Amino acid sequence: MARTKEFNEDQALDKAIEIFWHKGYNGTSAQDLVNHLGLSRSSLYDTFGDKQKLFVKSLKRYQKQNLDSLNELFENAENIKTALTEIFKQAVIESLQDRITKGCFMVNSAVELAMHDPEIAKIVHDNQKVVEDIFCNAVKKGQDLGQISDKQDARSLARFIFNNYSGIRVLARAGEKDKQVYDDILKSIFSLF
């Protein structure tokens, strides 16, 4: 009956993630989206509804991508402690590599929008819970295998890890480029395991 879509919706969403991640919700204009997604205004609004809906869809997609890779990492990990250090080391690498760094899209969105948009607040809060659970299960497994000290209970440690991850992403977003700063933090974190 009808003409097929010429663009790939997921690819467009990935583009939307990029620009929302970089500029934030309020900092991204409709024109920015048109320019960056390469879609016409009409296609954009026909496909995604409005700016807020597009943002929510972008954030959910970002969340899924991150959770998937996090789960995959722990599933394939032989040593949990090593896997945890890999996560942080990767965050540090990302923080240092570009001239500018975008931090974490979820953290940025939490700070900018969670107070003012209940839908975003729910996504952020759910994400926090899920990541916390992933960390918690990983820590438990690590403790069972004797790879992680069991002086701290797994839940506390998971929340602690999450907190430091957030902190590092803020540091990156703030433009910190001194590797020593990150390394000092990591040293302290992992002295606890």
Place this chain on the structure above:
Amino acid sequence: MARTKEFNEDQALDKAIEIFWHKGYNGTSAQDLVNHLGLSRSSLYDTFGDKQKLFVKSLKRYQKQNLDSLNELFENAENIKTALTEIFKQAVIESLQDRITKGCFMVNSAVELAMHDPEIAKIVHDNQKVVEDIFCNAVKKGQDLGQISDKQDARSLARFIFNNYSGIRVLARAGEKDKQVYDDILKSIFSLF
């Protein structure tokens, strides 16, 4: 010669801090400022120049207030470790008390603006250095007094503390209201000292 100002500039700045802190830079309109500061548009622009200048002045004032109280806390502290716990406990209390929580104005501004406004980036970065130094000196003093373990060097510990403080403020901004979450994080943090 001239009529005296009817409003107190510092009080107006405190009002500006409140609303910028709550809504962010891009989320606060000129009309919001007029309504909340209780000044006319003309007085506002005559006094502070423009929105960005007002924001910078607000953020600097917020910074000074925080640094002053931080310095005062450590100067009067008999036990450094206790003082550090007080800082975090206070942050937790603030996070839980209001229905909505604003987090930390400096952290919020870092996430929203540091990438896009060099002037803000400099304030954020300077603040980070100063707070880090305050923590570092405090930790050193605590280690000398035998109140804090000297297994970690003071600089690392200071950066670690700063990182967790940022993380907690993000958590608060994200709307976390479960005291147990904060307590778990604090327990892990202070198991390191």
Place this chain on the structure above:
DNA sequence: AAAAATACGGAACAATCGTTCCTGAATTGG
């Protein structure tokens, strides 16, 4: 070939943005 559906560019929308300016009244120091 006809009909249905979608893409596209761009015009156009009302609303809001940050900012400037004008007015007239109020208050101050000389």
Place this chain on the structure above:
DNA sequence: CCAATTCAGGAACGATTGTTCCGTATTTTT
């Protein structure tokens, strides 16, 4: 009193905001 300055209020600015709509081209299915 005079001159200078600041006040409040509101009109008005051009620019940009998010969004809608139109006309036309293109592609698909019947």
